[in-house]
Every structure is written in structure tokens, then in C-alpha cells.
Amino acid sequence: MHNELAIMHEHHHDTDAIDVFGFWLYIMTDCILFGSLFATFLVLNYQGMMPSTLKDHINLRVVLLETFLLLASNFTYCLAMLDLYKQKIFRTQVWLGMTFLLGASFVFIEVREFIQLAADGFRWDLNGSASSFFTLVGTHGFHVSCGLLWILVMMLQLPKLKGSPHIATRRMAYLGLFWNFLDIVWIFVFTIVYLLGAM
Amino acid sequence: MTDHNSHQPDYGTGQKKLGIYTLGFIACSILTLLSFWVVMQNQLTRVETFVVIYSSACLQFIIQLVCFLRLNNQTPQGRTNVMSLLFTLVILVTIIVGSLWIMWNMNYNMMH
Numbered sequence: 001m002h003n004e005l006a007i008m009h010e011h012h013h014d015t016d017a018i019d020v021f022g023f024w025l026y027i028m029t030d031c032i033l034f035g036s037l038f039a040t041f042l043v044l045n046y047q048g049m050m051p052s053t054l055k056d057h058i059n060l061r062v063v064l065l066e067t068f069l070l071l072a073s074n075f076t077y078c079l080a081m082l083d084l085y086k087q088k089i090f091r092t093q094v095w096l097g098m099t100f101l102l103g104a105s106f107v108f109i110e111v112r113e114f115i116q117l118a119a120d121g122f123r124w125d126l127n128g129s130a131s132s133f134f135t136l137v138g139t140h141g142f143h144v145s146c147g148l149l150w151i152l153v154m155m156l157q158l159p160k161l162k163g164s165p166h167i168a169t170r171r172m173a174y175l176g177l178f179w180n181f182l183d184i185v186w187i188f189v190f191t192i193v194y195l196l197g198a199m
Numbered sequence: 200m201t202d203h204n205s206h207q208p209d210y211g212t213g214q215k216k217l218g219i220y221t222l223g224f225i226a227c228s229i230l231t232l233l234s235f236w237v238v239m240q241n242q243l244t245r246v247e248t249f250v251v252i253y254s255s256a257c258l259q260f261i262i263q264l265v266c267f268l269r270l271n272n273q274t275p276q277g278r279t280n281v282m283s284l285l286f287t288l289v290i291l292v293t294i295i296v297g298s299l300w301i302m303w304n305m306n307y308n309m310m311h
Contacts, residue, residue: 017276020210024280028287035291039298064235071227074267078220085215173210177268184263190231191256195238199248 016170023174027181030143034185037139038192041132045197054133057122058198062113066106067190070144073102074183077176084172089162092172093155099179100151103144110141133193140182140189147179210276215269223266230255230262 045054080095114134117123124134154175161168234255237248264270270284271277 017210021276021279025283028283031287032290032294035294039295042295043298043302060235060239064231067231067235068228071224071231075220075224078215078217078267081215082217170210180263180267183267184260187256187259187263191234191252195234195252196249198238199245 016166019170020173020177023177027177030181031185034136034139034188037132037136038188041136041193044128044132053122053126054129054197057117057120058194059113060194060198062109063190063194066109067186069102069106069109070183070186073099073106074180076102077179081172081176084158084169087165089158093158096151096155096158100148100155103148103151103179107141107145107148110137114138137189137193140185143182143185147175147182150175150178219266219269223262226262226266227259230259 076095076098080092080099083091083095114137122130124131154171157171158168161171234252237243237251243251264284270281272281
């Protein structure tokens with residue numbers, strides 16, 4: 001009997017591992033999506049194709065703030081994960097709430113920046129370079145917004161999953177991979193779009 | 200079969216540890232500040248700035264992979280994850296470098 005349980009447990013573990021690998025593959029395909037957007041952006045901005053007017057509109061201080069918001073939100077997510085391993089549901093929810101607030105500030109600042117850019121005349125339909133800028137940064141912002149919604153859902157789900165910790169851990173692992181992936185993409189967004197754009 | 204009672208499945212991405220995470224966080228912060236500082240000061244030549252911010256971005260990428268995602272090749276699943284990441288990187292390099300190369304050549308041939 002004990003042996004059977006052990007086998008079932010192993011089986012659970014195995015399918016969980018395969019599920020998480022599937023999610024990892026989804027993230028890899030998302031990387032390719034961002035890669036194509038980066039290629040488009042680079043081609044339209046740095047090949048002498050058309051004059052880029054982005055330089056005058058970049059405020060590096062704001063971008064630095066955004067970067068640290070995202071980095072800090074990743075850190076608080078790790079703290080949420082560690083508390084989940086110890087089965088402290090309430091503390092996990094608090095850290096998830098912190099992650100949500102940091103991520104929401106990031107999206108808020110980005111949307112404000114977009115509105116400001118449009119008001120200054122750097123609209124998405126100005127030229128190819130502006131379109132590629134808004135598509136690349138906007139796709140990242142959209143992913144972050146989806147992640148925020150997901151964090152909210154996770155916070156509501158956690159108390160209901162108290163009886164089955166391994167399901168909670170698996171779902172948190174998905175969200176963790178996704179959230180971390182967004183920060184990794186942002187490293188390249190701020191380096192290639194903002195820092196190179198401001199040079 | 201080893202750690203039945205542990206609530207820390209690793210899914211091939213290593214265990215999360217606060218110490219390593221904090222280290223990664225601090226390293227990433229320093230590198231980010233370095234990148235922004237170099238561009239804001241504007242003291243270096245264009246090429247030097249390129250080198251600094253690109254290597255800083257690549258280092259941050261590696262730090263996040265190792266310290267945050269905890270990628271490793273210790274377990275079979277970890278190796279599968281790393282292999283799929285490497286494959287993705289090959290495709291990314293093909294797309295990005297390929298596009299730049301083709302467009303640069305077209306630009307060159309049109310202008311000269």
C-alpha cells in the first residue's frame with residue numbers, strides 16, 4: 001500500500017514536471033516573438049532608414065525608476081514563493097500584493113509615458129520607427145498587465161488551494177517563470193530601446 | 200524519491216534560496232545603475248558606451264538565469280530546459296543578426 005502511494009506520488013511529480021516544461025516551452029516561443037519585435041525595431045531605427053525622433057523624448061530617470069520597480073517586484077515574488085513553501089498562505093498573499101503594486105506602478109508609469117509621447121507628437125502612426133517602438137514596448141507592457149491580472153487571480157485562489165499544496169506550488173511556479181521572463185525581456189528593452197536611443 | 204516531505208519541487212530550475220536571490224538582486228541593481236550612469240554621464244566614446252551597456256545587459260541576463268530562474272544541468276529536466284533555451288537563442292540570433300545583416304547590405308548596395 002505504501003509503495004503504491006509512493007508510486008502515485010512519483011507519478012504526480014512527473015506530470016507536474018512535464019507541465020512546467022510545457023510552460024517553459026511557451027515562454028521560449030514568447031522569446032521568439034520578442035526577438036522578432038527587437039529585430040524590427042533595430043532595422044527601423046539604426047540602419048539610416050528614417051530619422052528617429054525618439055531621442056528628444058526619452059527621460060532616462062523615468063526608465064531607471066521603471067527598471068527598479070520591475071526588479072523589486074521580482075524580488076518580492078521570490079519572497080512570496082519562499083513563504084508558500086513554508087505553507088504561510090497569508091504572508092504569500094501579502095508578498096503577492098506587493099508584487100502587484102510594484103508591477104502596477106510600472107504599467108502606470110509606462111502608460112503615462114505613452115500619453116506624454118503622443119501629446120508631444122511622437123505618435124505610433126508617425127513613422128515606422130515610432131510604430132516599432134510602440135509595438136515593442138507596448139507588447140511588453142501588455143504582457144506585464146496580463147501578469148498583473150494573473151497575480152490577482154492567484155491571490156484569490158491561494159486560500160482555496162490550502163488542501164493541495166502541490167497544485168498551489170505548481171501554479172505559482174508558472175507565474176514565477178512568466179514574471180521573471182518579463183524582467184529579462186525588460187533588460188533588453190531598456191538597453192536597446194532607451195539607452196541606445198538616448199545615446 | 201529522496202525528498203517526499205519537501206514542499207520545494209524544483210521542476211528542473213533549481214531550488215529558490217533567499218541568499219542567492221539577494222545576491223542576484225544586488226548584482227543586477229549595480230549593473231543597471233552602471234549602464235544608466237555611463238549613458239547619462241556621456242563621457243565615453245560611442246563604441247565604449249556600446250561595449251559597456253551591451254556587456255552589462257548580457258551579464259544581467261546570465262545573472263537572472265542563474266540566480267533567479269536557477270537554470271542548471273544537474274537534473275535531466277534541468278538539462279532539457281537548458282537545451283530548449285539554447286535552441287531558442289540560436290533562433291533569436293538568426294532572426295536578429297540575420298535581419299540586421301540583410302538590411303545593412305541592402306542599405307549599402309542602394310547608397311553606394
